[in-house]
């Protein structure tokens with residue numbers, strides 16, 4: 001669980017192999033490989049990635065741009081299929097599930113927050129949050145009531161009836177977080193949830209995610225380029241060249257080499273090693 005001083009940040013060993021084999025694991029990623037083909041070119045953003053995540057953990061995924069963070073999250077959400085390897089959720093291999101079970105998994109077991117919130121601007125905040133409940137077949141009045149409660153949880157109870165397009169970026173991200181959690185998922189996946197926000201809003205949204213992670217006993221996996229926020233997770237996974245890397249050093253060396261993210265490359269890390 002999260003601790004103030006953040007002593008729990010662990011970086012993977014050289015093997016990049018499974019980091020816990022604990023029976024508490026809610027997610028287990030096994031030899032995950034994903035290749036994209038574009039004309040003659042083949043790109044393999046994930047080249048045999050294995051790790052597991054215990055129930056209740058908050059994990060950050062970092063790595064240079066284009067290194068496969070979004071690809072990994074999409075596979076964890078079963079929004080895409082791997083070239084080989086698999087993801088177990090509560091002991092079920094996602095890619096062996098039938099369409100109905102997969103839809104249930106996406107709708108009920110996982111909440112996904114994107115960098116760009118994908119909120120429908122012409123619908124009210126509560127209508128946006130109610131969508132996953134309506135998809136699940138909950139009646140409109142009940143769905144809107146539950147959505148209103150969730151908007152209260154993210155500090156937007158008073159804006160429930162407002163057209164979403166009129167909300168600020170930070171407020172729209174709060175709506176997106178409420179929408180991700182309204183069905184009570186066990187797993188929260190977030191792909192650069194603070195990437196479009198200024199520093200102050202990024203902090204506020206991260207703190208909101210941390211608070212909800214704890215109060216709703218979530219397991220959370222967040223991809224981020226924001227190093228200070230990444231280090232506040234229980235554990236940090238570093239993706240480089242399709243593998244889980246030996247440590248933060250290689251990530252920042254890689255970032256410096258590609259100059260992909262100068263702010264990250266310039267950051268210093270005071271000697272944290274797993």
Ligand SMILES: Nc1ncnc2c1ncn2[C@@H]1O[C@H](COP(=O)(O)OP(=O)(O)OP(=O)(O)O)[C@@H](O)[C@H]1O
Pocket residue numbers: 036037038043045063064065066067068069070071072
């Ligand atoms: N549908 C696709 N078809 C072809 N290539 C793809 C596809 N999706 C991703 N890629 C490629 O896979 C690689 C990894 O992409 P991904 O989006 O996972 O990186 P990322 O780590 O999330 O990067 P960023 O930090 O910029 O968000 C990139 O080279 C990307 O161009």
Ligand SMILES: [Mg+2]
Pocket residue numbers: 069070071191
């Ligand atoms: Mg990405």
